[in-house]
C-alpha cells in the first residue's frame with residue numbers, strides 16, 4: 001500500500017456520511033467493535049452461537065448432476081441456505097447483536113428487503129430477550145407476506161414503510177431515522193455490507209466465515225484453490241463474505257451477480273455496478289443508480305433482497321480495481337435458474353441466490369472439467385415459491 | 399467577517415426555511431421576499447433530495463411538491479437569481495451532499511458566490527467528511543455551517559473551533575418537524591460551544607412558536623424555523639406570502655432585543 005488510507009475507506013469509497021446526531025454513537029460502535037474483535041471471550045461466544053445455534057459450519061456441496069449436465073467446471077455450492085433461519089443473514093446478525101449487548105443496548109432495529117435479514121434479527125432478539133422492530137417497504141411486505149408473519153411470530157413489530165418507492169432503500173431511510181431519534185437503548189443492525197464506517201467492515205468480518213470455511217473445505221476436498229467464486233450482490237454482504245478469504249489469491253476469479261431486473265439497459269433494473277455512478281448516500285461514498293442531479297433512482301428486480309440502488313463500498317473498490325467482476329442477471333434468467341437447480345439438484349434456492357446460479361450456468365460450460373467454481377447459495381427459496389408461481393402465471397391461492 | 403456572521407451582529411436572528419420550488423418557482427421568490435419583509439434575517443433554501451434522511455414528513459412532502467414541478471439545482475439557481483432582483487436578504491442552501499457532489503463542488507460553490515448564497519448546510523456531511531468540500535467552499539467564500547447536536551459531547555470542540563458563518567444547534571434527536579417540548583438542556587449545550595468559539599449559534603429542529611423564539615432567543619444568537627413555515631406553504635399553496643410575512647413578524651417580535659443595539 002502506497003498511501004495510508006483514511007479509516008473506513010476502500011480506495012475512494014466508504015466513509016461516514018451520516019448526520020452528526022449519530023456520529024458519537026458510530027465512534028462508540030467502532031471502539032467497542034475493535035475491542036470485541038480482539039477479545040477471545042467475544043470470539044468464543046460468537047463461534048459458539050454460529051456453531052450451536054445457527055448450524056455452522058455450512059456444507060460445501062459438490063453438485064455433480066449440475067456439473068455433468070453443464071459439461072464443464074465442477075460446481076460446489078456453499079450452503080448458507082441450510083443455516084438456521086434460512087440465509088447467510090444470521091452470521092452477521094449474531095455478530096452485531098453480541099456487539100449490541102456489549103454496548104448495553106436492549107432494543108434492535110433493522111431494515112429488511114426479502115425479509116430474511118428481518119427474520120434473522122427478530123430471531124436473535126428473541127434469543128437474547130431484546131425488543132425488536134423491523135422496517136420493510138410496503139412493496140416487500142406485500143410480496144413477502146410469509147416472512148412478515150414469521151417476524152411477528154418471533155415477537156418483532158414490523159413497520160410497513162410507505163415513503164419513496166416503498167422498497168429496501170426506503171426501509172433503510174426509515175430505520176436510520178428511527179435510530180437517529182433513539183440511540184440510547186437502540187442498536188441498528190444493518191443487514192448488508194453498506195452504510196457508514198464501521199458497518200461495511202463489520203458486516204464483511206462477520207460474513208467472512210463463509211469464505212473461511214469454504215477455503216478450508218475446498219482445499220480438503222480437492223487439494224487446490226477454486227478457480228472462481230460466484231455470489232449474488234444486493235448490498236453485497238454474502239458476496240463480500242464469500243470473497244474475503246480469496247481476495248489475496250489472484251488466481252481465484254471473483255464474480256458478483258447483480259439483479260438486472262428487466263435488463264441492464266432498461267430503467268427497470270438494480271444493476272448498480274453496470275449502470276451506476278459514484279455518489280454519496282446511506283452513509284457511504286459508493287456507486288449508486290441515480291440521475292445526473294444525484295437523485296437516487298427507483299430500482300426494480302423480482303428479488304426483494306437485491307433491489308437496492310447502491311452497493312457496499314468495498315465492492316465498488318473491487319470493481320474499480322478490476323479485482324472482482326460484476327455481471328447483471330435478468331428476472332427471466334434468475335427464475336429459469338431457480339427452476340433448474342430445483343430440478344437438477346433438488347434444492348429450492350432463494351431467488352437472490354438464483355441470480356448467482358444463473359451465472360454459473362453460463363460460465364461453467366466454458367470451463368474445463370478439472371476447474372472448480374464455488375457458488376454461494378445465500379438462502380433458501382421457500383419464501384419465493386408464491387411469487388415464482390405468480391411469475392409463471394400459476395395461482396396457488398396462498 | 400463573513401456575510402453570515404453579520405446577520406447576528408447586534409441582534410437576535412430569525413432564520414426561516416422554505417423548500418425551493420415548493421409549490422413552484424414564482425411562489426418561492428414571493429415567499430422568500432415575504433419572509434425578509436416580515437423580518438427574517440436569513441433565509442435557508444432547501445434543495446430537494448430523493449431520500450432526505452434527516453427530514454420529517456412535512457419537509458419530505460414539500461420536496462415531493464417541488465419534484466412534481468421539475469425542480470433541479472439549475473432551476474433553483476434561477477430562482478435565487480430572481481430573488482436577488484427583489485431582496486438582498488442573506489441566503490444559505492440546505493441540501494444533502496450527493497446533490498452538491500454530482501453538480502461538482504467547484505461549479506456549485508462558484509455559482510453560490512456569484513448569486514450571493516453565503517453558506518451551505520449539509521446534514522449528511524459530518525466534520526470527518528468535510529475535507530473534500532471545505533477548501534473549495536472557502537475559495538468562493540461560502541461558509542460550511544456545522545451542526546452540533548445533543549449527542550455531540552466531546553466532538554463539540556473540533557466541530558466548532560474553526561467554524562465560520564454560524565453554528566446550527568440541533569435542539570432534539572431525530573428528524574425535522576415541529577415539537578411541543580424540547581427536552582435538551584440547550585443552555586448547557588450553548589455554553590459548551592461558547593467555550594471554544596465566538597461564532598454565532600442558532601437553534602433549530604422543532605422550533606415553531608413565538609414563546610419558543612423568546613425562550614431560545616435568550617439562550618442562542620438566533621432561532622431557525624423550518625417545518626412550521628413549510629406547513630404554511632402547504633396550507634396556502636401559491637398564495638402563502640402574506641401568511642409567511644405575518645408569521646415572520648410574530649417570530650421576530652418575540653425575539654429578545656439586545657440592549658447594546
Ligand SMILES: Cc1ncc(COP(=O)(O)O)c(C=O)c1O
Nearest residue numbers: 192234235236237238305378379
Ligand atoms: C437470500 C438472500 N441472498 C442475498 C441477499 C442480498 O443481500 P447481500 O447482497 O447483502 O448478501 C438477501 C437480502 O435480503 C437475501 O435474503
